[in-house]
Amino acid sequence: MTRALLWSRGAVSLIFVLALWQAVALSGAVPAKFFPGIPAIIDGARQMIATGELPRNEILTLGRALTGLVLASVAGIALALLSDASPFFDRGFRTISSLLQPVPPAAVVPMAIFALGLGIKLYIFIILLVSIWGPYLNGAAALRAVPREQILTGRMLGLSPAAIMFRIKLPAAMPQIFAGIRYAAAVSLIAVVVAEMLAGRDGIGFLLVRKSFSIRIPETYALMFVTMFNGVLLALLVNLARRVLTGWHVRQTGASK
């Protein structure tokens, strides 16, 4: 499928969802008070833009998510390289990761606020805790799966173990690492929103809770659409980075289709 077609398909889907929403709102199946139509929601968004609270908090949320995601990706790749280099670390870290992985970020927020305050450190910590696993697990698996022939080629060329790691294994693993980062992007946004909801100072998550508690219903829905939009935006950014960093793979798989 060409990109233009994909985009237009996305646009049609969006229009369909909005139309369906409006139809449900107009049908009166749900009281309008609880389920406002699209114009009311847009109006709510416009008010929040006019007061400046939407752009301000949106920038905060996106900034946190992006910073956290970049750091989690770098850390995840570093851990994956470490796992590949040292079987001891690989086996040992598996125990630790199986204990850390299932922790819901919400559970950590109260204690983390204590230790880290309400600033960017809190968000980076929470995002790292939940987003590191995608790049780490995918990276470790992909590094293990690099074809022997490629590594032997490097050895025949006289490359050092470090050069083989960074110039052969890591590039070979990059496409799968990006699949992990794409997953991490979705998770990091969840982590930011939940941390903002519970920290209760700023960000889209905080705004969502405040509007909901003060029964500003159109605004709540508008913010829900904003969080969805953020998910799409972050996925696009990751895809852009993927094209820049692993263009060969994008073209290879694109050509084989």
Add this chain to the structure above:
Amino acid sequence: MNDTTILEAVDLRKAYGHGLQRMPILDGIDFRVRKGDFVSVVGPSGCGKTTLLMALAGLSQPDTGEVRFRGQPVTQPPQGLAVVFQDYSRSLFPWKTARENVIFAMRDTAQKTRQERRDRADELLAAVGLKEFAQKYPWQLSGGMQQRVAIARGLASESDLLLLDEPLAAVDAQTRADMQDLILELAQRFDQTCLLVTHDVDEAVYMADKVIVLSRRPTSVATEIPVDLGKRRDQLATREQPGFLHARHEVMERIRSYRSQMAG
């Protein structure tokens, strides 16, 4: 003569698409299969063999014309007709063992109890040389072995007619020769009427009592060539007999004429 006819295709026609994009695939197919026969259907590549097989099996409907099985028009898969598909890796269920895959086909058969079905499945698996592999899953078996499970499943439904859709297209040459002999042996042992669809001329002639040669698309029956080599076949001796070479020559010539037409 007529009472021994088991399967009959009467003026089968089918086209895909509409209007200007309309592409006729089957263009009046007529033939008969008699009880006890082994019939091969062979044709140039892309001639609609699969479309024909789907119609014969009742898995799709022709636009016009009729398939008659035991005298009854076929509108959906009839009882007493089994199919062995080409793509064994997908036609076997990965969550069932070889034995369970075979038992799955025993829905309308004489074996009613669990034990009877098990015994029958093991008997059939032994017949295809997989006695020790009853408990294995398809993905633990080689391609040739998987196709043998599929053949055992085809036999398990105790059908009057077994349709084989290029069952050996995906196995290697040596396995292929062994499987040809296995299928022939099973057909005789279980007195199984078979219709084999293939693109391999040698295989078509080697296996069959009668070869139906299809034309290129839009497809009709170009000719029927009887193969008079008796029921016993041998990979070396049969392939050197004048009768084999003659039939092979005739089929080859037909198909080549279509190929040169296409190229021209």
Add this chain to the structure above:
Amino acid sequence: MIPLRKPADYAPILMPLIVVAIWALAAASTSSPLFPGPAKVAQAIWHNFSTIMVQLGATLTRVVIGFAVAAAITVPLGIMLGRLRIIGQLFEPVMDMLATLPPPAIVPLVMLFAGTGDAAKITMIAFAAAIPLLMNTYEASKTQNEMANLVARSLRLSRFETMLRVDLPAALPMIATGVRMAVAAALLVSVTSEILLATDGIGVFLQRQQENFQIAGGLAGIFFISLTGLVVNTLILAFEKRWLFWHYRAQEDAK
């Protein structure tokens, strides 16, 4: 003969011990009540054990009910949407959009409708669990294996039989993935809703520990949530190993 052991074989036990040792040393060197060492946390686990169990019980009860409600509705619905192509394709964009909604954002939304009681919380959990379950069941039954269905038809299975004996087993591996995602989402939403709408549950316990500066107690609570997640994941994996091994082994063999 005893097989020769490599140092890496001891790593699964050794490395966590090293981490705990470093933690203990760091805590001892600062000796701040805000940075408890492992001994303090162990003490807190001992002291709060019964409270944590009661609160965790309240949380898990809601999670189980919410998850069950979600599964009962979405698995049949997902199979149906997957089978009825046209309706499925119409609702695909709706499902795609719901999938981008962070599960915790469901909490304030459902609160508008259902308030803050137990029923509201169960609704939130069910909603969060429903999205991955629906997506995975739908995707699985949409990408049905054509060949398996042809075989089923040629063996003259009825529509219902085909669904039960061919479609459902073929879809189970993907549904299992959905279950794992749904459990994580359910647990997350449950804890979030408890902290926001304090009544009972492990989330409330954590909040109280924070308010009372009981860091060790809070860590004890987190430890038990992590343990719960680990147990649930292990159970699901064991189930998959027992019933869906054919899928994973077949994939390995295909490589």
